[in-house]
Amino acid sequence: MGIKERWNSILFKPVSIAPLVTFRMLFGAIMFISIVRFWSNGWIESQFIEPLIHFKYFGFYWVADLPDTAYYVMFGIMAISSLGIAFGALYRISAVLFFLSFTYIELIDVTYYLNHYYFVSLVSLIMVFLPANASRSVDQRFGAIKSRSTVSAWTIDILKFQLVLVYVFAGIAKLNTDWLIHALPLAIWLPAQDQLPILGTIFKWEATPYVFSWAGALYDLFVPFFLLVARTRALAYAAVIAFHLMTWWLFQIGMFPFIMIGATLVFFSAAFHENWQQRLFGAQAQSFGNTHVPANQLVSLSIALLVVFQLAFPFRHLAYDGNPFWHEQGYRFGWRVMLMEKAGYAQFSVENEKGNRIEVQNSDFLTHAQEKMMSTQPDLMIQYAQFLKAHYEKAGVVTSGVYANVHVTFNGRGSRPYVDSSVNLADQVDSWRPKTWILPFES
Amino acid sequence: MRGIQALVAICIFLSACKGGTDPIDDTFDKAAMLKNIGNSVIQPTYADWVKAMNQLDSDSKLLESNPTIAQLVVVQSSFIKAYREWNACSVFEIGPAADVSMRTRVNTFPTDTAQVEQNIASGDYDLDGAKNADANGFASLDYLLFNESESLLSDANRRTYLLDNVVHILKQGVDVSDEWLSYQSEFEVNTTSSAGGSISNLVNEINYEFELFKNARIGIPLGKKTLGVTQAHKLEGYYSNTSAALALENLRGIQDAFNGGTGLGFDDYLNSLKATKDGTDLSMAINNLFDQIASDLDGANLKSSIESNPSDLETVYNRIEQLVVLLKVDMPSQLGVQITYQDNDGD
Numbered sequence: 104m105g106i107k108e109r110w111n112s113i114l115f116k117p118v119s120i121a122p123l124v125t126f127r128m129l130f131g132a133i134m135f136i137s138i139v140r141f142w143s144n145g146w147i148e149s150q151f152i153e154p155l156i157h158f159k160y161f162g163f164y165w166v167a168d169l170p171d172t173a174y175y176v177m178f179g180i181m182a183i184s185s186l187g188i189a190f191g192a193l194y195r196i197s198a199v200l201f202f203l204s205f206t207y208i209e210l211i212d213v214t215y216y217l218n219h220y221y222f223v224s225l226v227s228l229i230m231v232f233l234p235a236n237a238s239r240s241v242d243q244r245f246g247a248i249k250s251r252s253t254v255s256a257w258t259i260d261i262l263k264f265q266l267v268l269v270y271v272f273a274g275i276a277k278l279n280t281d282w283l284i285h286a287l288p289l290a291i292w293l294p295a296q297d298q299l300p301i302l303g304t305i306f307k308w309e310a311t312p313y314v315f316s317w318a319g320a321l322y323d324l325f326v327p328f329f330l331l332v333a334r335t336r337a338l339a340y341a342a343v344i345a346f347h348l349m350t351w352w353l354f355q356i357g358m359f360p361f362i363m364i365g366a367t368l369v370f371f372s373a374a375f376h377e378n379w380q381q382r383l384f385g386a387q388a389q390s391f392g393n394t395h396v397p398a399n400q401l402v403s404l405s406i407a408l409l410v411v412f413q414l415a416f417p418f419r420h421l422a423y424d425g426n427p428f429w430h431e432q433g434y435r436f437g438w439r440v441m442l443m444e445k446a447g448y449a450q451f452s453v454e455n456e457k458g459n460r461i462e463v464q465n466s467d468f469l470t471h472a473q474e475k476m477m478s479t480q481p482d483l484m485i486q487y488a489q490f491l492k493a494h495y496e497k498a499g500v501v502t503s504g505v506y507a508n509v510h511v512t513f514n515g516r517g518s519r520p521y522v523d524s525s526v527n528l529a530d531q532v533d534s535w536r537p538k539t540w541i542l543p544f545e546s
Numbered sequence: 547m548r549g550i551q552a553l554v555a556i557c558i559f560l561s562a563c564k565g566g567t568d569p570i571d572d573t574f575d576k577a578a579m580l581k582n583i584g585n586s587v588i589q590p591t592y593a594d595w596v597k598a599m600n601q602l603d604s605d606s607k608l609l610e611s612n613p614t615i616a617q618l619v620v621v622q623s624s625f626i627k628a629y630r631e632w633n634a635c636s637v638f639e640i641g642p643a644a645d646v647s648m649r650t651r652v653n654t655f656p657t658d659t660a661q662v663e664q665n666i667a668s669g670d671y672d673l674d675g676a677k678n679a680d681a682n683g684f685a686s687l688d689y690l691l692f693n694e695s696e697s698l699l700s701d702a703n704r705r706t707y708l709l710d711n712v713v714h715i716l717k718q719g720v721d722v723s724d725e726w727l728s729y730q731s732e733f734e735v736n737t738t739s740s741a742g743g744s745i746s747n748l749v750n751e752i753n754y755e756f757e758l759f760k761n762a763r764i765g766i767p768l769g770k771k772t773l774g775v776t777q778a779h780k781l782e783g784y785y786s787n788t789s790a791a792l793a794l795e796n797l798r799g800i801q802d803a804f805n806g807g808t809g810l811g812f813d814d815y816l817n818s819l820k821a822t823k824d825g826t827d828l829s830m831a832i833n834n835l836f837d838q839i840a841s842d843l844d845g846a847n848l849k850s851s852i853e854s855n856p857s858d859l860e861t862v863y864n865r866i867e868q869l870v871v872l873l874k875v876d877m878p879s880q881l882g883v884q885i886t887y888q889d890n891d892g893d
Contacts (some may be wrong), residue, residue, distance in 0.1 A: 105893070110852055144887070146888070147571065150874075150888065215888065217890075217891050218891050219891070219892060221599075273893060289883075291819075291879070291880065291882045294819070295739040295881060295882030295883065296739065296881070297576075297736040298576060298738060315602045319893065322893070350892060350893055351892075354739055354890060354892065355741070355884055355887075355888075355889060355890050356889055356890050356891070356892025356893075357889030357890075357892065358889075358890075359889075359893075360892060383633045424846045439891075440891040440892060441890075441891060441892065441893040442877055444882065445873075445877060445879070446879040447875055448870060448871050448874045448875045450867065450870075456774055459773035459774040459775075460770075460773065460774065461770075461771055461772065462761075462765060462771055463771040464757075464761055464771070466757075471885060471886050472886045474887050475886060500773070506744075508867075510871040510875055511732060511875065512875050512876055512879045512885035515821070515879060515880055516823065516878050517823040517824055517876060518823070518829075518871050518872070518875040
């Protein structure tokens with residue numbers, strides 16, 4: 104068998120649809136809860152409506168801010184379409200709408216970037232192409248889609264791949280001196296939680312951050328493989344639950360732990376999923392037609408491209424000199440989470456043609472959250488400088504340059520200058536090229 | 547299974563070689579620090595302010611019935627005393643003070659003199675109304691008492707406006723210091739480092755107040771936001787020419803909040819974490835800058851410096867900028883406090 108045939112036989116082997124059905128239900132439900140939580144926390148207002156400006160993702164400058172009410176409409180679409188996914192009601196339309204509305208909202212402001220939002224965008228895009236509504240769904244009950252008991256293996260394996268990727272890359276990112284040798288940033292974060300009952304006492308011990316750091320790295324690197332193997336799966340899933348509940352309890356990380364606890368169930372056997380679905384929803388009464396799906400070269404090629412891209416893209420930081428935690432070039436979309444305690448302060452100055460300066464008070468233009476992110480992320484500094492230039496020119500100041508005095512601390516080391524304060528940041532154009540005005544990090 | 551065994555083995559190995567269960571520091575107690583800051587700094591600072599306000603209140607009432615130059619001088623001096631005491635309280639915009647936006651209520655400066663005059667002329671005003679947000683409080687008193695102050699003696703309406711403002715500020719002071727007593731216990735036990743915890747609130751307010759110190763009290767009058775064109779009239783205490791003394795009290799309030807007075811404070815907390823900056827203890831680096839800035843301001847006259855020799859203030863301004871970085875970047879990062887509610891990247 105050639106490579107192509109082997110690849111196709113892996114991808115298109117018929118397997119039970121049950122794991123995919125569970126995934127659909129849980130993903131939709133957790134997304135629905137996330138949307139409701141976001142809304143009821145008042146974050147639509149504070150994260151999208153209140154800010155004067157929004158920082159854009161590189162390459163997505165065209166994403167326009169929306170009128171105030173449109174944000175609520177978008178979240179309404181997300182809420183309804185996530186239920187559509189969960190129930191398998193107008194599933195494909197729901198998946199498309201969810202992917203588009205969720206991703207558009209994420210692209211409004213890079214301030215709120217989280218790896219798990221990227222994960223949700225990727226998964227919801229993939230779900231558009233999965234026949235996850237072909238069993239135990241509203242669509243199937245009403246005959247909008249033919250019932251199926253089996254699907255091609257790729258539809259489930261692609262989700263497993265996505266999850267393995269998140270864990271393994273998060274693990275690889277932990278293989279650095281700060282994490283392994285200095286137990287940073289956990290040596291800062293855990294003692295800060297010493298008021299907690301029981302665990303608080305343990306957090307005062309010097310060894311604790313080391314144990315947590317190493318356990319965290321080993322967990323991320325190996326748990327997906329223990330999930331893949333039937334013999335270790337139950338124990339690995341217990342570890343999944345324990346690990347994510349612990350991080351949820353300790354850190355301000357929102358819904359991510361629940362997404363992972365729900366999503367990793369996809370590793371369990373078809374029998375496991377059929378079993379609980381039958382208990383809850385009864386036996387599938389419908390007779391199944393021919394569910395054999397022939398190999399499809401377009402699908403096969405798309406999956407190959409997606410896999411290669413996802414394996415390569417997180418490594419792009421290697422193309423830049425210096426410490427990626429410091430300069431953050433190629434940092435996002437790399438499953439690098441909870442790896443650093445970083446804070447900064449950026450004093451921007453707008454200079455006129457006579458060399459006189461206006462010192463900018465960031466709180467005049469940015470929210471707390473935006474200022475915090477801008478003060479440590481160079482691409483946001485460029486956007487901010489350009490905004491300031493435009494703002495002051497509009498106010499009648501003949502602007503010759505926008506400069507920044509930035510100090511950043513990283514993993515508890517004393518703050519140090521971050522950018523060359525003689526560089527006119529408003530003149531910089533963001534690109535893939537190294538930003539030479541970021542001062543090197545010497546430890 | 548082998549993976550789990552290996553993991554346990556590594557944990558045991560690490561605990562054995564890294565000092566095991568030795569506490570990083572078993573003496574530092576966050577609840578005790580909060581208790582101290584509340585009891586020994588915030589409450590007494592409020593009490594001093596209320597005391598000075600009561601004095602100002604009774605002196606102003608005497609002026610009302612006895613409008614003489616001598617009594618005016620008495621009121622002017624008790625005003626300066628009360629304004630200084632307020633400046634030490636300004637940093638504590640948490641709990642009951644945050645609920646009423648105390649800073650904006652009692653000390654929005656510079657004052658809108660036209661609005662003040664209009665209020666006096668019409669005799670119809672609500673000091674808590676949005677329209678009068680910058681025509682009330684200490685800044686309006688500063689104007690009334692030190693700008694053509696003799697007109698206070700001849701114009702009963704001016705004296706009424708003065709007294710109304712004094713009474714208004716006094717009420718805020720009495721209320722907040724009463725409410726703090728019942729808030730104190732809630733404040734002490736809220737030791738989480740998450741957003742909304744007392745530690746996070748204090749760190750945020752120390753920073754917010756110090757940025758106000760840098761910008762509103764010095765930077766803006768010095769022309770830092772206006773292309774170097776100075777704006778002395780935007781100084782706090784411009785009419786009484788007490789800007790440096792007020793700024794000094796403000797600085798003292800912030801430094802006391804940081805040190806917990808002479809008891810447990812953020813200095814001790816940082817020391818327990820062995821936080822350093824360029825080889826010295828971070829707490830010491832912070833206190834050194836506080837002390838240097840205070841000695842630069844001691845005896846200074848901000849109004850005349852800004853009007854005639856603004857470059858004299860560059861040294862102190864530069865130190866203030868250095869201290870902003872230590873307070874806003876190094877301190878919160880060492881303490882691991884969260885300053886915003888939004889979700890972080892999770893693992």
